[in-house]
Amino acid sequence: MRAILKLFIDFIRKPEWVAAVALLIQAVILWLQARILRKHGKTMEEHAGIAKAQATTAELIGKALTQHEKILADQTRLMQEQFSFHRTTVAQVERVKIYSAVLELHTNIKRLAELIEETPRNSELENRAWFKLVMAVPPCQEVVLTSIHLTPEERGYFAADYLDDAANLVAGATYNTTTLREFIIRYKDFPRMLFKVSQPPPSIG
Numbered sequence: 001m002r003a004i005l006k007l008f009i010d011f012i013r014k015p016e017w018v019a020a021v022a023l024l025i026q027a028v029i030l031w032l033q034a035r036i037l038r039k040h041g042k043t044m045e046e047h048a049g050i051a052k053a054q055a056t057t058a059e060l061i062g063k064a065l066t067q068h069e070k071i072l073a074d075q076t077r078l079m080q081e082q083f084s085f086h087r088t089t090v091a092q093v094e095r096v097k098i099y100s101a102v103l104e105l106h107t108n109i110k111r112l113a114e115l116i117e118e119t120p121r122n123s124e125l126e127n128r129a130w131f132k133l134v135m136a137v138p139p140c141q142e143v144v145l146t147s148i149h150l151t152p153e154e155r156g157y158f159a160a161d162y163l164d165d166a167a168n169l170v171a172g173a174t175y176n177t178t179t180l181r182e183f184i185i186r187y188k189d190f191p192r193m194l195f196k197v198s199q200p201p202p203s204i205g
Contacts, residue, residue: 088200090149092200092201094147095150095197098143098144099194099197101136101139101140101144102140102144102162102194102197104136104140105133105137105140105166106187106190106194108132109166109169109184110184111132112126112130112133112180113181116176116177116180117177134170137163137167140163141163141167144159145159150197151196154197157193162187165183165187169183
């Protein structure tokens with residue numbers, strides 16, 4: 001047994017065997033390294049794929065955010081235009097009401113002055129015209145005095161001067177051709193101011 005063991009030890013001590021064992025060990029190590037490198041390569045490929053997917057996702061998110069920002073800008077512009085249009089429409093409707101009210105009041109004053117000259121005093125036609133004039137003053141005062149869409153010139157003319165004099169004209173229930181004609185002459189520029197009110201409202205932003 002000892003002879004066999006000694007023979008085996010002598011055999012494995014030979015340089016050829018040592019070299020073979022060393023080469024075998026190196027081959028095993030290289031195989032393990034190659035296997036590890038293959039797994040590492042696959043892992044890197046997977047990481048690269050994930051990174052590419054993330055980059056693509058980030059790019060898509062960026063495009064979506066840009067598109068969303070554009071949509072929001074368009075919606076904001078549209079809302080501003082709608083709001084501006086609504087304000088302009090409201091202002092125009094208010095000015096139409098003022099136009100109708102002051103025109104009716106002025107027409108009633110002129111009609112009463114004509115009737116006084118053409119018919120006997122206190123005739124039925126005159127009394128009706130007087131009643132219409134009296135009834136035309138309050139609605140006119142309401143739309144003019146509460147308006148927020150008159151220019152300073154228009155407000156000064158109608159609210160501060162014209163309506164005050166018209167109210168004083170009917171307040172005492174005493175009127176004649178002279179007082180009515182004086183009123184009409186005093187406001188001979190009424191057509192010009194009425195034309196201003198008939199125009200679209202000034203820019204209101």
